[in-house]
Each structure stands twice: as structure tokens, then as C-alpha cells.
Amino acid sequence: MYASIFGNVSAIIQRLYSGTARYQIQMLRVKEFIRFHQIPNPLRQRLEDYFNHAWNYTNGIDMNMVLKGFPECLQADICLHLNSVLLKNCPAFKDASEGCLRTFSMKLKTTHAPPGDIITHRGDILTSLYFISRGSIEILKDDNVVAIL
Helix, strand or coil, X not given: CHHHHHHHHHHHHHHHHHXXXXXXXXXXXXXXXXXXXXXXXXXXXXXXXXXXXXXXXXXXCCHHHHHHCCCHHHHHHHHHHHCXXXXXXXXXXXXXXXXXXXXXXXXXXXXXXXXXXXXXXXXXXXXCCCCCCXXXXXXXXXXXXXXXX
């Protein structure tokens, strides 16, 4: 019995060390990128903050790579499930067929933005439509908050 307990504890500790090692390797890559491209300090800090935020949110798992390992029909089911709250609560999709929702959900890309990050700047050409599924967003005009969504 003791061997089983120690074996389980050992496996848990090994997983913790493995996750820490993966984090450190990825953070080292980010820092090497910053150093190689001589990224100035404010932007450097944003890169590191984004990496930390994304890692904490996903635990270092690249969901797109995981999804690509499944057949397309299963990917559609997974994407439909992951985006079901958005698709059910947004009036624009209320009359859409399930096939349409499955196809559309596969086109959606999940993006995480750390607090305080700027998603678009005034004058940017918008190539994406953003749906806020968690958190809030401030709308600024001339550095003044005009709305919080």
C-alpha cells in the first residue's frame, strides 16, 4: 500500500516538474526573441506579460494543436461545444442551422488578452470581429474611457 501512495506522489511531483520545465523553456525562448530583436522595455514587458497570462490560462497547452490531432468532424463537434454559449446567446445566430453553426464555430479563433492590453488602435484596419466571452473591455477615445463592455 505504501508503495502505491509513494508511486502516486512521485508521479504528481514529476508532472509538476515537467510543467515547470516546459514553462521555463518557453519563457527562455520569449526572452531570446526579445534579446535577438532588441525589443525595447515597454514592449518587452507586454510580451512577457502576455506569455505569462496565456500560460496561466492554458497551462501551456496549445489548443489549436490539440484540435488538429482529431478528424475534422470531431473538431467541428468540439468547436461547437466550446463556442456554444456564444452561439446560443448572440441573437445573430438564433436562426442558423446546426450545420452553419458547426462550420462557423470552426472558423472562430480564441484569443486571450491580458488586463490592460490594447486589442486595436485608432486607425487600424480591422480584419476580425471580436466576441468578448469572458472579462470586460474598455473603449477609449482620446485616452478617456467612454464605455466598458
